[in-house]
Amino acid sequence: AKAQGRDVYCFFENSMNVNAHDQLQLLQDLRHALAQGELVLHYQPKFQAPAGPVLGAEALLRWNHPTRGLISPDRFIPLAEKTGLIIPIGEWVLDEACRQMREWVDAGHDEWTIAVNLSPLQFSHDRLVRMVTETLLRHGLEPHYLTLEITESTAMRDVESSLAILSELHAMGVRISIDDFGTGYSSLLYLKRLPATELKIDRGFIRDLTHDTEDAAIVSAIVALGRSLKLGIVAEGVETSEQQEFLTKLGCDSLQGYLLGRPVPAEKFVEADKLLSRP
Ligand code: C2E
Ligand code: CA
Ligand code: CA
Numbered sequence: 055a056k057a058q059g060r061d062v063y064c065f066f067e068n069s070m071n072v073n074a075h076d077q078l079q080l081l082q083d084l085r086h087a088l089a090q091g092e093l094v095l096h097y098q099p100k101f102q103a104p105a106g107p108v109l110g111a112e113a114l115l116r117w118n119h120p121t122r123g124l125i126s127p128d129r130f131i132p133l134a135e136k137t138g139l140i141i142p143i144g145e146w147v148l149d150e151a152c153r154q155m156r157e158w159v160d161a162g163h164d165e166w167t168i169a170v171n172l173s174p175l176q177f178s179h180d181r182l183v184r185m186v187t188e189t190l191l192r193h194g195l196e197p198h199y200l201t202l203e204i205t206e207s208t209a210m211r212d213v214e215s216s217l218a219i220l221s222e223l224h225a226m227g228v229r230i231s232i233d234d235f236g237t238g239y240s241s242l243l244y245l246k247r248l249p250a251t252e253l254k255i256d257r258g259f260i261r262d263l264t265h266d267t268e269d270a271a272i273v274s275a276i277v278a279l280g281r282s283l284k285l286g287i288v289a290e291g292v293e294t295s296e297q298q299e300f301l302t303k304l305g306c307d308s309l310q311g312y313l314l315g316r317p318v319p320a321e322k323f324v325e326a327d328k329l330l331s332r333p
Protein backbone atom coordinates (compact mmCIF):
# COMPACT_ATOMS: atom_id res chain seq x y z
CA ALA A 55 0.00 0.00 0.00
CA LYS A 56 2.95 2.23 0.80
CA ALA A 57 4.53 1.69 -2.61
CA GLN A 58 1.27 2.43 -4.22
CA GLY A 59 0.99 5.60 -2.19
CA ARG A 60 4.38 6.70 -3.40
CA ASP A 61 3.45 6.00 -6.99
CA VAL A 62 0.37 8.07 -6.60
CA TYR A 63 2.50 10.82 -5.08
CA CYS A 64 5.01 10.64 -7.94
CA PHE A 65 2.28 10.81 -10.48
CA PHE A 66 0.83 13.80 -8.75
CA GLU A 67 4.21 15.51 -8.58
CA ASN A 68 4.87 14.84 -12.27
CA SER A 69 1.56 16.18 -13.33
CA MET A 70 2.22 19.27 -11.24
CA ASN A 71 5.56 19.72 -13.02
CA VAL A 72 3.86 19.40 -16.36
CA ASN A 73 1.38 21.95 -15.18
CA ALA A 74 4.10 24.36 -14.04
CA HIS A 75 5.94 23.87 -17.33
CA ASP A 76 2.68 24.48 -19.14
CA GLN A 77 2.12 27.71 -17.22
CA LEU A 78 5.66 28.88 -17.93
CA GLN A 79 5.19 28.22 -21.65
CA LEU A 80 1.88 30.04 -21.52
CA LEU A 81 3.55 33.00 -19.83
CA GLN A 82 6.30 33.13 -22.48
CA ASP A 83 3.66 33.02 -25.19
CA LEU A 84 1.58 35.68 -23.44
CA ARG A 85 4.57 38.03 -23.44
CA HIS A 86 4.51 37.92 -27.24
CA ALA A 87 0.75 37.75 -27.70
CA LEU A 88 0.26 41.51 -27.66
CA ALA A 89 3.06 42.24 -30.11
CA GLN A 90 1.91 39.43 -32.42
CA GLY A 91 -1.64 40.77 -32.50
CA GLU A 92 -3.07 37.57 -31.04
CA LEU A 93 -5.41 39.27 -28.58
CA VAL A 94 -8.94 40.00 -29.74
CA LEU A 95 -12.06 41.46 -28.20
CA HIS A 96 -15.49 39.92 -28.38
CA TYR A 97 -18.56 41.96 -27.56
CA GLN A 98 -21.59 40.86 -25.59
CA PRO A 99 -24.75 42.98 -25.86
CA LYS A 100 -26.52 44.47 -22.87
CA PHE A 101 -30.29 44.90 -23.29
CA GLN A 102 -32.92 47.05 -21.69
CA ALA A 103 -35.21 44.58 -19.88
CA PRO A 104 -36.96 42.47 -20.97
CA ALA A 105 -35.65 42.19 -24.54
CA GLY A 106 -34.21 45.42 -25.88
CA PRO A 107 -33.25 47.80 -27.29
CA VAL A 108 -29.50 47.15 -27.12
CA LEU A 109 -27.91 49.55 -24.61
CA GLY A 110 -24.33 48.75 -25.49
CA ALA A 111 -21.66 46.09 -25.34
CA GLU A 112 -19.22 44.60 -22.86
CA ALA A 113 -15.76 43.99 -24.31
CA LEU A 114 -14.46 40.53 -23.37
CA LEU A 115 -10.86 39.57 -24.05
CA ARG A 116 -9.88 36.43 -26.00
CA TRP A 117 -6.46 35.09 -26.90
CA ASN A 118 -6.18 33.64 -30.35
CA HIS A 119 -3.22 31.33 -29.64
CA PRO A 120 -1.40 30.02 -32.76
CA THR A 121 -1.46 26.37 -31.61
CA ARG A 122 -3.95 26.21 -28.74
CA GLY A 123 -6.77 28.10 -30.43
CA LEU A 124 -9.07 30.57 -28.70
CA ILE A 125 -8.16 30.79 -24.98
CA SER A 126 -10.68 32.20 -22.50
CA PRO A 127 -9.65 35.05 -20.17
CA ASP A 128 -10.10 32.94 -17.02
CA ARG A 129 -7.10 30.90 -18.21
CA PHE A 130 -4.62 33.76 -18.78
CA ILE A 131 -5.81 36.88 -16.95
CA PRO A 132 -4.77 35.54 -13.51
CA LEU A 133 -1.29 34.93 -14.97
CA ALA A 134 -1.22 38.41 -16.52
CA GLU A 135 -2.33 39.86 -13.20
CA LYS A 136 0.38 37.99 -11.25
CA THR A 137 3.15 39.12 -13.62
CA GLY A 138 2.02 42.68 -14.21
CA LEU A 139 1.44 41.95 -17.91
CA ILE A 140 -2.17 42.96 -17.33
CA ILE A 141 -1.07 46.62 -17.41
CA PRO A 142 0.02 46.72 -21.09
CA ILE A 143 -2.72 44.21 -22.00
CA GLY A 144 -5.34 46.35 -20.24
CA GLU A 145 -4.13 49.46 -22.08
CA TRP A 146 -4.55 47.62 -25.36
CA VAL A 147 -8.06 46.44 -24.38
CA LEU A 148 -9.19 49.97 -23.53
CA ASP A 149 -7.66 51.40 -26.70
CA GLU A 150 -9.23 48.74 -28.93
CA ALA A 151 -12.65 49.00 -27.21
CA CYS A 152 -12.63 52.81 -27.60
CA ARG A 153 -11.58 52.53 -31.23
CA GLN A 154 -14.50 50.15 -31.85
CA MET A 155 -16.93 52.38 -29.97
CA ARG A 156 -15.80 55.39 -32.04
CA GLU A 157 -16.59 53.36 -35.17
CA TRP A 158 -20.04 52.47 -33.81
CA VAL A 159 -20.80 56.08 -32.85
CA ASP A 160 -19.77 57.21 -36.34
CA ALA A 161 -22.14 54.59 -37.77
CA GLY A 162 -24.98 56.16 -35.78
CA HIS A 163 -25.04 53.96 -32.66
CA ASP A 164 -24.63 56.93 -30.34
CA GLU A 165 -27.10 55.53 -27.81
CA TRP A 166 -24.71 52.65 -26.97
CA THR A 167 -21.99 52.53 -24.34
CA ILE A 168 -18.91 50.33 -24.28
CA ALA A 169 -18.06 48.49 -21.06
CA VAL A 170 -14.47 47.50 -20.26
CA ASN A 171 -13.40 45.26 -17.35
CA LEU A 172 -10.63 46.42 -15.02
CA SER A 173 -8.58 43.97 -12.96
CA PRO A 174 -7.48 44.79 -9.38
CA LEU A 175 -3.91 45.62 -10.48
CA GLN A 176 -5.13 47.97 -13.22
CA PHE A 177 -7.44 49.65 -10.76
CA SER A 178 -4.62 50.32 -8.28
CA HIS A 179 -2.18 51.45 -11.00
CA ASP A 180 -1.29 55.10 -10.46
CA ARG A 181 -1.55 55.98 -14.14
CA LEU A 182 -5.10 54.66 -14.57
CA VAL A 183 -6.94 57.97 -14.71
CA ARG A 184 -4.36 59.49 -17.05
CA MET A 185 -4.41 56.41 -19.28
CA VAL A 186 -8.22 56.53 -19.53
CA THR A 187 -8.18 60.28 -20.29
CA GLU A 188 -5.52 59.90 -22.98
CA THR A 189 -7.27 56.95 -24.60
CA LEU A 190 -10.61 58.77 -24.81
CA LEU A 191 -8.88 61.83 -26.29
CA ARG A 192 -6.98 59.74 -28.82
CA HIS A 193 -10.26 58.43 -30.20
CA GLY A 194 -12.20 61.65 -29.77
CA LEU A 195 -14.67 59.71 -27.63
CA GLU A 196 -16.77 61.51 -25.05
CA PRO A 197 -16.39 59.94 -21.58
CA HIS A 198 -20.09 59.06 -21.22
CA TYR A 199 -19.66 56.39 -23.92
CA LEU A 200 -17.36 54.45 -21.59
CA THR A 201 -18.38 52.24 -18.68
CA LEU A 202 -15.62 50.78 -16.51
CA GLU A 203 -16.54 47.54 -14.75
CA ILE A 204 -14.76 46.80 -11.48
CA THR A 205 -15.74 43.96 -9.20
CA GLU A 206 -17.25 44.65 -5.82
CA SER A 207 -14.28 43.01 -4.06
CA THR A 208 -11.79 45.19 -5.99
CA ALA A 209 -13.72 48.31 -5.05
CA MET A 210 -13.85 47.27 -1.40
CA ARG A 211 -10.17 46.30 -1.08
CA ASP A 212 -8.98 49.80 -0.17
CA VAL A 213 -12.12 51.81 0.39
CA GLU A 214 -10.62 55.30 0.59
CA SER A 215 -8.36 54.99 -2.42
CA SER A 216 -11.17 53.39 -4.49
CA LEU A 217 -13.37 56.29 -3.58
CA ALA A 218 -10.73 58.78 -4.75
CA ILE A 219 -10.10 57.02 -8.09
CA LEU A 220 -13.78 56.42 -8.82
CA SER A 221 -14.65 60.01 -7.95
CA GLU A 222 -12.06 61.27 -10.40
CA LEU A 223 -13.36 59.01 -13.18
CA HIS A 224 -16.96 59.88 -12.37
CA ALA A 225 -16.17 63.61 -12.45
CA MET A 226 -14.78 63.12 -15.97
CA GLY A 227 -18.11 61.61 -16.99
CA VAL A 228 -17.04 57.96 -17.21
CA ARG A 229 -19.67 55.47 -16.00
CA ILE A 230 -18.84 52.97 -13.26
CA SER A 231 -20.37 49.52 -12.97
CA ILE A 232 -19.87 47.41 -9.84
CA ASP A 233 -19.42 43.90 -11.27
CA ASP A 234 -20.09 40.55 -9.54
CA PHE A 235 -22.20 42.42 -7.03
CA GLY A 236 -23.31 40.38 -4.02
CA THR A 237 -20.10 38.34 -3.80
CA GLY A 238 -18.04 40.98 -1.96
CA TYR A 239 -18.66 42.54 1.40
CA SER A 240 -19.92 46.03 0.75
CA SER A 241 -20.62 48.25 3.65
CA LEU A 242 -23.85 50.05 2.91
CA LEU A 243 -22.43 53.33 4.20
CA TYR A 244 -19.55 53.04 1.77
CA LEU A 245 -21.78 51.98 -1.10
CA LYS A 246 -23.78 55.14 -0.56
CA ARG A 247 -20.66 57.27 -1.06
CA LEU A 248 -19.46 55.31 -4.07
CA PRO A 249 -19.93 57.27 -7.32
CA ALA A 250 -21.21 54.24 -9.25
CA THR A 251 -23.70 54.21 -12.11
CA GLU A 252 -24.91 50.63 -11.83
CA LEU A 253 -24.77 47.39 -9.88
CA LYS A 254 -24.25 44.22 -11.86
CA ILE A 255 -25.73 41.24 -10.02
CA ASP A 256 -23.36 38.28 -10.04
CA ARG A 257 -24.25 35.39 -12.31
CA GLY A 258 -24.14 33.03 -9.33
CA PHE A 259 -27.41 34.50 -8.00
CA ILE A 260 -29.16 34.32 -11.38
CA ARG A 261 -28.56 30.64 -12.16
CA ASP A 262 -31.10 29.12 -9.73
CA LEU A 263 -33.14 32.27 -9.26
CA THR A 264 -36.45 30.85 -10.44
CA HIS A 265 -36.42 27.81 -8.13
CA ASP A 266 -34.25 28.89 -5.18
CA THR A 267 -36.14 31.18 -2.81
CA GLU A 268 -32.93 32.35 -1.09
CA ASP A 269 -31.37 33.49 -4.37
CA ALA A 270 -34.64 35.18 -5.30
CA ALA A 271 -34.64 37.02 -1.95
CA ILE A 272 -31.03 38.15 -2.42
CA VAL A 273 -31.66 39.42 -5.95
CA SER A 274 -34.78 41.21 -4.83
CA ALA A 275 -32.83 42.85 -1.98
CA ILE A 276 -30.08 43.97 -4.37
CA VAL A 277 -32.67 45.50 -6.70
CA ALA A 278 -34.27 47.37 -3.78
CA LEU A 279 -30.85 48.56 -2.58
CA GLY A 280 -29.86 49.76 -6.05
CA ARG A 281 -33.13 51.59 -6.48
CA SER A 282 -32.84 53.42 -3.19
CA LEU A 283 -29.31 54.49 -4.15
CA LYS A 284 -30.57 55.48 -7.65
CA LEU A 285 -28.26 53.02 -9.39
CA GLY A 286 -29.07 51.04 -12.51
CA ILE A 287 -29.43 47.28 -11.98
CA VAL A 288 -28.03 44.81 -14.47
CA ALA A 289 -28.36 41.03 -14.28
CA GLU A 290 -25.66 38.97 -15.99
CA GLY A 291 -25.82 35.32 -17.03
CA VAL A 292 -29.47 35.33 -18.08
CA GLU A 293 -29.93 32.00 -19.87
CA THR A 294 -33.67 31.24 -19.76
CA SER A 295 -36.85 33.12 -20.56
CA GLU A 296 -38.09 32.29 -17.02
CA GLN A 297 -35.12 34.21 -15.58
CA GLN A 298 -35.73 37.04 -18.04
CA GLU A 299 -39.36 37.35 -16.97
CA PHE A 300 -38.61 37.01 -13.26
CA LEU A 301 -35.83 39.63 -13.32
CA THR A 302 -37.97 42.06 -15.27
CA LYS A 303 -40.78 41.67 -12.71
CA LEU A 304 -38.31 42.25 -9.85
CA GLY A 305 -37.37 45.57 -11.46
CA CYS A 306 -34.00 44.87 -13.13
CA ASP A 307 -33.26 47.61 -15.67
CA SER A 308 -31.03 45.66 -17.99
CA LEU A 309 -30.17 42.08 -18.84
CA GLN A 310 -27.16 40.32 -20.27
CA GLY A 311 -26.71 36.64 -21.03
CA TYR A 312 -26.65 33.83 -23.55
CA LEU A 313 -30.46 33.97 -23.91
CA LEU A 314 -30.29 37.42 -25.48
CA GLY A 315 -26.79 37.46 -26.94
CA ARG A 316 -23.44 35.71 -26.63
CA PRO A 317 -20.07 37.46 -26.88
CA VAL A 318 -19.23 37.78 -30.60
CA PRO A 319 -16.63 39.55 -32.79
CA ALA A 320 -17.50 43.17 -33.67
CA GLU A 321 -18.74 42.37 -37.22
CA LYS A 322 -21.28 39.89 -35.88
CA PHE A 323 -22.37 42.27 -33.12
CA VAL A 324 -23.75 44.85 -35.54
CA GLU A 325 -25.34 42.11 -37.67
CA ALA A 326 -27.19 40.77 -34.63
CA ASP A 327 -28.38 44.26 -33.70
CA LYS A 328 -29.75 44.80 -37.22
CA LEU A 329 -31.69 41.53 -37.01
CA LEU A 330 -33.15 42.53 -33.65
CA SER A 331 -34.12 46.05 -34.70
CA ARG A 332 -36.04 44.81 -37.72
CA PRO A 333 -39.77 45.51 -37.36
P1 C2E B 1 -17.11 38.96 -16.10
O1 C2E B 1 -16.67 40.37 -16.24
O2 C2E B 1 -17.99 38.63 -14.95
O3 C2E B 1 -17.78 38.59 -17.49
C1 C2E B 1 -18.90 37.75 -17.65
C2 C2E B 1 -18.49 36.37 -18.11
O4 C2E B 1 -19.66 35.56 -18.20
C3 C2E B 1 -17.88 36.34 -19.50
O5 C2E B 1 -16.94 35.27 -19.53
C4 C2E B 1 -19.08 36.00 -20.39
O6 C2E B 1 -18.73 35.41 -21.62
C5 C2E B 1 -19.81 35.04 -19.50
N1 C2E B 1 -21.25 35.00 -19.78
C6 C2E B 1 -22.03 35.95 -20.33
N2 C2E B 1 -23.32 35.54 -20.40
C7 C2E B 1 -23.36 34.31 -19.86
C8 C2E B 1 -24.41 33.34 -19.66
O7 C2E B 1 -25.58 33.57 -19.97
N3 C2E B 1 -24.04 32.17 -19.07
C9 C2E B 1 -22.76 31.87 -18.72
N4 C2E B 1 -22.51 30.68 -18.17
N5 C2E B 1 -21.75 32.76 -18.90
C10 C2E B 1 -22.05 33.95 -19.47
P2 C2E B 1 -15.50 35.45 -20.17
O8 C2E B 1 -15.60 36.24 -21.44
O9 C2E B 1 -14.88 34.08 -20.24
O10 C2E B 1 -14.74 36.33 -19.12
C11 C2E B 1 -14.45 35.83 -17.83
C12 C2E B 1 -13.88 36.91 -16.94
O11 C2E B 1 -12.62 37.35 -17.41
C13 C2E B 1 -14.74 38.17 -16.90
O12 C2E B 1 -15.83 37.98 -16.01
C14 C2E B 1 -13.74 39.19 -16.43
O13 C2E B 1 -13.58 39.12 -15.04
C15 C2E B 1 -12.47 38.70 -17.08
N6 C2E B 1 -12.19 39.51 -18.28
C16 C2E B 1 -12.68 39.36 -19.53
N7 C2E B 1 -12.18 40.29 -20.37
C17 C2E B 1 -11.36 41.07 -19.62
C18 C2E B 1 -10.53 42.22 -19.89
O14 C2E B 1 -10.48 42.77 -21.00
N8 C2E B 1 -9.82 42.73 -18.84
C19 C2E B 1 -9.87 42.19 -17.60
N9 C2E B 1 -9.14 42.75 -16.64
N10 C2E B 1 -10.64 41.13 -17.30
C20 C2E B 1 -11.37 40.57 -18.30
CA1 CA C 1 -17.80 42.27 -16.41
CA1 CA D 1 -19.59 39.69 -13.73
Ligand code: CA
Pocket residue numbers: 234
Ligand atom coordinates in the same frame (compact mmCIF):
# COMPACT_ATOMS: atom_id res chain seq x y z
CA1 CA E 1 -17.10 37.16 -12.91
